[in-house]
Amino acid sequence: MRSFVLRRILQSVIIVVAIAVTVFIVLRLSAGDPARIRAPVFARPDVIEQYRRDFGIDRPLFEQLLTFLGSAVRGDFGQSFRFQAPVTDLIMVALPKTLLLAGVSLLLSLSIAVVLGSLAALKPRSGWAWMSSALAAFGQSAPVFWSGAVLVLVFAVGLRWLPSGGFSGFASLILPAIAVTLSILPTQLRVLRTSMEAVLQQEYIKTAKAFGLNQNRIIFVYALKNACLPLLTVIGVDVGYLLGGVIVAEVVFAFPGIGELALVALNARDYPLIQGITIVTAATFVIVNLLIDLLYVKVDPRIRLERT
Amino acid sequence: MARQNVLSVENVSVSFPGNSGDLIVVDDVSFTLAAGESLVIAGESGSGKSMICQSLLGILPPQAKVSGTRIDWLGRDLLQAGDKDWRTIRGAEIAMIFQDPTAALNPLITVEHQIGDAIRDHRKCSRAEARARTIEVLGMAGFPEPEHRMKSYPSELSGGLRQRVAIALALSCGPKLIIADEATTNLDVSIQAQIVTLLKKLQQDLGLALIFVTHDLGLAAQVGDNLLVMYAGHAVEQGGVRQVLDDPCHPYTRGLLRSAPTLQSSRANPLRPIPGQAPKPGSIGKGSPFRSRCPVVVDGVCEVMRAPWTNVAPGHDVACHRFARDGREGVQ
Numbered sequence: 001m002r003s004f005v006l007r008r009i010l011q012s013v014i015i016v017v018a019i020a021v022t023v024f025i026v027l028r029l030s031a032g033d034p035a036r037i038r039a040p041v042f043a044r045p046d047v048i049e050q051y052r053r054d055f056g057i058d059r060p061l062f063e064q065l066l067t068f069l070g071s072a073v074r075g076d077f078g079q080s081f082r083f084q085a086p087v088t089d090l091i092m093v094a095l096p097k098t099l100l101l102a103g104v105s106l107l108l109s110l111s112i113a114v115v116l117g118s119l120a121a122l123k124p125r126s127g128w129a130w131m132s133s134a135l136a137a138f139g140q141s142a143p144v145f146w147s148g149a150v151l152v153l154v155f156a157v158g159l160r161w162l163p164s165g166g167f168s169g170f171a172s173l174i175l176p177a178i179a180v181t182l183s184i185l186p187t188q189l190r191v192l193r194t195s196m197e198a199v200l201q202q203e204y205i206k207t208a209k210a211f212g213l214n215q216n217r218i219i220f221v222y223a224l225k226n227a228c229l230p231l232l233t234v235i236g237v238d239v240g241y242l243l244g245g246v247i248v249a250e251v252v253f254a255f256p257g258i259g260e261l262a263l264v265a266l267n268a269r270d271y272p273l274i275q276g277i278t279i280v281t282a283a284t285f286v287i288v289n290l291l292i293d294l295l296y297v298k299v300d301p302r303i304r305l306e307r308t
Numbered sequence: 309m310a311r312q313n314v315l316s317v318e319n320v321s322v323s324f325p326g327n328s329g330d331l332i333v334v335d336d337v338s339f340t341l342a343a344g345e346s347l348v349i350a351g352e353s354g355s356g357k358s359m360i361c362q363s364l365l366g367i368l369p370p371q372a373k374v375s376g377t378r379i380d381w382l383g384r385d386l387l388q389a390g391d392k393d394w395r396t397i398r399g400a401e402i403a404m405i406f407q408d409p410t411a412a413l414n415p416l417i418t419v420e421h422q423i424g425d426a427i428r429d430h431r432k433c434s435r436a437e438a439r440a441r442t443i444e445v446l447g448m449a450g451f452p453e454p455e456h457r458m459k460s461y462p463s464e465l466s467g468g469l470r471q472r473v474a475i476a477l478a479l480s481c482g483p484k485l486i487i488a489d490e491a492t493t494n495l496d497v498s499i500q501a502q503i504v505t506l507l508k509k510l511q512q513d514l515g516l517a518l519i520f521v522t523h524d525l526g527l528a529a530q531v532g533d534n535l536l537v538m539y540a541g542h543a544v545e546q547g548g549v550r551q552v553l554d555d556p557c558h559p560y561t562r563g564l565l566r567s568a569p570t571l572q573s574s575r576a577n578p579l580r581p582i583p584g585q586a587p588k589p590g591s592i593g594k595g596s597p598f599r600s601r602c603p604v605v606v607d608g609v610c611e612v613m614r615a616p617w618t619n620v621a622p623g624h625d626v627a628c629h630r631f632a633r634d635g636r637e638g639v640q
Binding site for chain 2: 299
């Protein structure tokens with residue numbers, strides 16, 4: 001167990017470093033000069049050159065990479081070009097809000113998937129099944145930027161029930177969380193419904209029934225536990241999709257999280273900030289997947305870590 | 309000594325709706341079972357023997373239709389049983405041991421909890437009492453070190469041990485009838501013998517009625533008091549186990565015995581399989597179900613009507629036109 005965890009952590013570190021190097025190189029290959037963007041429009045070449053020196057982008061690429069990796073290891077992603085503040089501080093302010101939004105959305109999506117998916121599997125001809133299919137089809141075809149805009153129009157502009165954007169407490173979470181949930185729910189809902197349908201056909205459910213077990217226990221313990229295994233896998237894959245959805249939603253709702261920060265950073269070619277955000281996001285993805293792997297072992301006794 | 313009948317199945321049929329009319333998988337089967345008695349239901353796969361068993365617990369697939377005169381279980385008619393009746397019957401009065409213990413046990417729940425849950429859903433008792441009972445029934449089923457090993461998951465046990473868990477589960481709520489549906493088919497021969505011996509011993513010690521479903525007539529001789537031979541959803545011969553095996557009167561029973569390997573089988577004395585294949589449900593029509601493979605068909609009779617039961621000896625009956633007309637010599 002311990003050696004498995006250590007190995008997985010090591011793998012995770014390698015992945016994050018590889019991503020850091022890749023994003024470093026891709027940024028330098030992309031068009032746009034941060035010094036020119038930062039400097040006044042008709043600045044003299046020597047002023048622009050001064051910005052280059054301040055940013056450290058006049059140094060040879062390899063040296064820049066080493067400096068970047070060296071300080072990143074110590075949790076220092078450098079100074080933001082755009083905000084003239086440490087990248088770490090900027091991220092530390094934005095990240096909790098993003099994680100909150102992502103967490104609430106994931107929780108909401110999982111709850112709906114489990115409840116609605118189970119009901120749809122149990123009663124394939126009921127209104128629940130119809131609702132589950134409709135919601136899945138709708139969520140699948142409505143991109144976050146569209147559903148987000150519609151939600152704003154209806155609930156913020158039209159009905160004036162909820163704030164249209166910004167962050168001023170719990171109410172600001174509701175609309176973006178719904179928009180993100182709509183985008184990640186379809187897969188989870190379909191997977192849970194299908195796996196629940198399959199589990200209900202299993203011999204062990206028949207056995208439980210043949211022994212007169214309590215109906216609720218059969219469905220919510222004996223069946224659901226098995227049906228949730230594929231869902232767990234989907235969550236791991238979906239975290240990337242979730243983070244992407246959250247970033248779009250943040251932009252739509254002007255929600256002051258990592259996503260909005262990333263957009264500003266990209267427009268300013270703010271290399272250190274983009275690198276910092278990418279690394280933190282990648283690390284989140286990798287950590288969540290590691291946790292899911294460990295959770296898998298906890299839930300499914302058939303999985304043996306030693307052999308993996 | 310006439311013992312009280314606990315179970316009496318009268319003219320029961322099971323069918324499934326099909327594209328061209330209902331597919332009858334069990335056709336007009338009757339038998340009785342006395343307290344403490346064991347009945348072997350023998351037949352090849354698809355003969356409807358599992359279907360009969362599942363109808364006794366109300367666990368047939370939802371689209372299945374069960375009809376008949378009556379299934380009398382301790383004075384109640386199971387054909388009329390509702391959800392509430394089934395809850396008190398399943399597990400607590402009639403328990404089932406399934407063919408494949410690997411599939412029948414939930415992979416994500418420990419042995420302790422699978423048995424404990426069954427106990428606690430039937431008796432109002434504390435966790436500690438359920439635990440004590442779990443250890444007791446595991447011990448009865450010959451599960452080694454139950455206090456310790458009941459914390460295992462099914463995947464951590466061998467096939468033989470899993471089947472012992474399934475037996476313990478069947479015993480857990482003190483049923484009066486245990487149905488073993490091909491309970492030894494998936495096991496190694498040596499384990500098979502152990503499990504059969506265990507079942508036989510438990511049946512005698514606890515005074516249980518036992519229905520043992522198998523396609524292996526050799527096992528039938530070890531387990532059963534009575535034998536019911538089924539073919540394509542029909543009962544074709546029934547009687548005491550020794551009566552039927554020593555004096556098989558239905559051409560199908562005879563064929564089945566000849567096609568089973570024994571130590572006497574050799575190149576000079578080869579197995580003689582029954583030619584052809586069992587008819588599909590729905591293709592039998594009005595005649596004898598075995599007519600398409602029968603070596604002694606009575607022309608003009610077997611095609612048009614079912615054979616009536618003919619008494620061979622006290623307690624031994626056969627449903628065969630040839631036997632009814634020509635007696636034993638006719639089916640030789």
